[in-house]
Amino acid sequence: MFSTRFSCCVAGSLFLLLQACADISAKRTASSDSEQAPESEINLNLPEADGVSFVSDAEPEVDATFLDKGFAELVAGDHREAVNYFRRYQRLESSPGVDWEANIAVAYDKMMPESPYYNPKAASESYRRLMRVRPIDITVHEKVLMMRDSLEIFVQLHAKIDGLQKQRRYLTENLEKREDALKRLRELTLGQ
Numbered sequence: 001m002f003s004t005r006f007s008c009c010v011a012g013s014l015f016l017l018l019q020a021c022a023d024i025s026a027k028r029t030a031s032s033d034s035e036q037a038p039e040s041e042i043n044l045n046l047p048e049a050d051g052v053s054f055v056s057d058a059e060p061e062v063d064a065t066f067l068d069k070g071f072a073e074l075v076a077g078d079h080r081e082a083v084n085y086f087r088r089y090q091r092l093e094s095s096p097g098v099d100w101e102a103n104i105a106v107a108y109d110k111m112m113p114e115s116p117y118y119n120p121k122a123a124s125e126s127y128r129r130l131m132r133v134r135p136i137d138i139t140v141h142e143k144v145l146m147m148r149d150s151l152e153i154f155v156q157l158h159a160k161i162d163g164l165q166k167q168r169r170y171l172t173e174n175l176e177k178r179e180d181a182l183k184r185l186r187e188l189t190l191g192q
Contacts, residue, residue, distance in 0.1 A: 065089060066093075067089045067101060067102070067105070067141060070082045070083070070084075070105060071105075071143055073085060074109065079112065079115040079117065080116060083106055083109055083117060086102045086106050086109075087102065087106070089102050090103070096135045097140065100130060100135050100140075101141055103130055104127075104130055104148050104151065105147055106126070107123045107127050107151060108150065110122055111151060111154045123154070123155075124158060124159075127148075127152070128155070
């Protein structure tokens with residue numbers, strides 16, 4: 001009985017081993033056939049777009065304004081070229097809305113520490129002036145709106161920084177006076 005079971009187990013094992021080898025050779029043959037076979041092109045039967053063209057987000061806009069080119073240069077870190085584009089946009093498009101947009105963009109650039117035009121006080125003054133003469137009933141570029149909101153935050157932060165620096169100067173002067181008074185008091189007590 002033992003030998004019968006043993007021979008059945010050996011026969012079953014050999015059968016499974018042969019089947020596994022056959023599967024491996026079939027996969028190798030299929031993979032070599034797929035390497036040699038040219039890839040077929042998939043054609044989708046989609047309806048015509050009726051003359052409507054779609055622009056992908058990945059493709060750059062062909063007819064970009066100088067404002068958009070200025071944004072691109074600002075993102076790339078070329079502040080001089082960005083300001084040049086903003087000024088060109090302002091000269092070529094001349095309208096109150098365009099002037100306002102370009103001036104907000106230039107003020108934003110002046111607030112950036114890595115910009116060669118960095119001047120937070122001038123940027124703050126420009127921002128305050130621009131907020132007083134903000135044009136009404138115009139469509140403003142969304143990036144300019146983000147710049148405006150960022151400028152507001154930067155102006156508030158610089159005002160707080162200035163306040164803290166004044167407070168620090170006052171405390172430093174006060175501390176120096178106290179140290180001088182303690183030094184004189186120590187000299188008087190030790191001198192007696």
